[in-house]
Amino acid sequence: MKKNLIYRGPEPSHATRVPARRSKGSLRGSMVAMLPGFRRPRLIHFESALEYAFLCLMLVRDDVHLIQEQPPAISYVGSDGRPARHIFDFLITKTDGERIAVAIKPMQRVMKLNFASELEAVSAAASKSLADRVLLVTDQHIDRVAAAEAARTLAWSRPSLTEVTA
Numbered sequence: 001m002k003k004n005l006i007y008r009g010p011e012p013s014h015a016t017r018v019p020a021r022r023s024k025g026s027l028r029g030s031m032v033a034m035l036p037g038f039r040r041p042r043l044i045h046f047e048s049a050l051e052y053a054f055l056c057l058m059l060v061r062d063d064v065h066l067i068q069e070q071p072p073a074i075s076y077v078g079s080d081g082r083p084a085r086h087i088f089d090f091l092i093t094k095t096d097g098e099r100i101a102v103a104i105k106p107m108q109r110v111m112k113l114n115f116a117s118e119l120e121a122v123s124a125a126a127s128k129s130l131a132d133r134v135l136l137v138t139d140q141h142i143d144r145v146a147a148a149e150a151a152r153t154l155a156w157s158r159p160s161l162t163e164v165t166a
Contacts (some may be wrong), residue, residue, distance in 0.1 A: 001061055002112075003164045003165075004164065004165040005007070005162045005164060005165070006162065006163055006165050007162055008040070008064075008159055008161060008162070008163050009042040009161060010032045010040065010042055010043045010159075010161060011038070011040050011041065011042040011043065011140075011145050012043055013030065013041070013042065013043045013044060013045050013069065014042070014068050014069075015045055015068070015069045015070035015071075016070050016071060016072050016073065016087065016145070017070050017087065018045060018070075021057060023115055027046075027047075027048055027052060028045075028046070028047055028149055029045070029052065030043050030045045030046065031043070031044055031047055031052075031055070031154075032044075032158065032159060033055075033059050033067070033154070033159070034151040034159035035059070035064060035065060035066055035067060036065050036066075036095070037065040037066030037093060041159035041161060042060045044067060044069055045069050045070070046069065047089070048104070048136075049116065050104050050105075050106060050137075050139055050142065051089055051090075051104050052151075053090075053135055053142050053144065053147035053151075054090070054102070054104055054142060054147075055067070055069075055090070056147050056150035056151045057142070057146060057150050058090070058092060058141075059145050059150070059154055060150045060153050060154065063094050063095050063096070064092060064093075064094060064095070065094060065095045066089045066092070066093035067090055067091070067092055067093075068090065068093075069089065069090050069091075070087055070088075070089070071087070071088055071091040071101065071130065072087075072130070073085045073086065073087045074086050074087075074088070074122050074125055074126045074130065075125065076121050076122050076124070076125035076126075077121060077125070078118065078121065079114070079117060079118060079121065085140045086103075086118075086119075086122045087132075088101040088102060088103055088131075089102055089103055089104045090102040090104070091130070091131060098122075098133075099130070099132050100131055100132065100135050101126060101130060101131035101133070101134045101135070101136075102134075102135045102136075102137055103115075103119055103122075103134070103135070103136050103137070104136075104137045104138075105136070105137075105138060106138060106139050107138040107139055107140050109118075110136070110138055115136075115138065115146070119134065122134070
């Protein structure tokens, strides 16, 4: 008996903002991924090679249940005393229920912008309803060889976008 297949595109991204498509300074893109917390394969955006490497490493882990890129913004008081907003790069939900808000920046920018102290203010303002903890990831935290291997694994195990019709 021949099965009739139909194409069913991925769910759209759940990001609160869509990254600009072009940038002279960084890699922009999206990928289709499937995690236990997704009903169907979903489009996930990334704004840099560093974010892409981190995303690949998270997608191959067994303890990651859900990933949302660009979760809702956090309002906080900046180091200059003025109101500010920060949007984390990813919100990771692990299989044990822990939620981690992740900021990803090159170490050079972290140092230049004094981002670590700014992130402390953001973390203090972030409610527990968003995340259980905040994590800063830099290029010094990412194993490029492991990220490349994760990307290869994902390329070989892409989620199917076809379904059998009734």
